[in-house]
Amino acid sequence: MIRHIFFDLDHTIWDFDKNAQETLTELYHQYQLNTLGLNSCEAFIERYTENNQLLWAEYHMGRITKDTLRAERFHKTFIELGITPELVPHQFEEDYVQFSPKKTNLFEGSEKVLSYLQKKYTLHIISNGFKETTLLKMERCNLNPFFKNVIISEDVGVNKPDKAIFEHALQLAGAKKEESIMIGDSIEADIRGAQDFGMKAIFFNPLNKDKPADVEWQILHLEELMLHF
DSSP states (O other): OOOOOEEBBTTBBHHHHHHHHHHHHHHEEEEETGTTTTHHHHHHHHHHHHHHHHHHHHHTTSSSSSHHHHHHHHHHHHHHHHOOOGGSSEEEEHHHHHHHHGGBBBBBBHHHHHHHHHTTEEEEEEEEEEEHHHHHHHHEEEEEEESSEEEEEEHHTTTSSHHHHHHHHHOOOOOOOOGEEEEEEEEIIIIIIIHHTTTTTEEEOOOOOOOTOOOOEESGGGGGHHHHH
């Protein structure tokens, strides 16, 4: 019997892409990037998103540090789009990190689903997100009342999919593997991480990407959880 539900935050509850798009559009105009030759805001956001996802995948696996991720994602994007190094706006990353976590777009149905589940289960967050931004997102979106524990990889010292973070989360929750389940968008970090640890997992797949054969359970919308729990 499931008693504890562990959620990822970014890309699962907090709509990372929508919040990033809003922030980057504002910064594109604030920095007048069109005067640097970046004539398409959409192309800029698309290239950044690709680079950010690749770097986050490397961070999840412990191959790069937080500082490397933050130093490279925008610098790499500007260079690839033809901006010479001396014209790269170096304050851009700091402004993005300041403004983006204050955005409050959640995936459709998030609050409804969390309110429903909270009455029947104990809910927790396990996030590889950076501590200061994760806590700010939780506060700004009024998510803290839904969750007993917020486990952040920077505090634990390892990232999902490392088994140690799942072990820590269960110990903190006073939960057993067989009564726990992980819900997240990352196949490697959330789903395979939990499954390799011995927990059940649900792949949140709002873009309806191809589901790998080793992923047993997926949902396309959070409200599907209300049909299963």
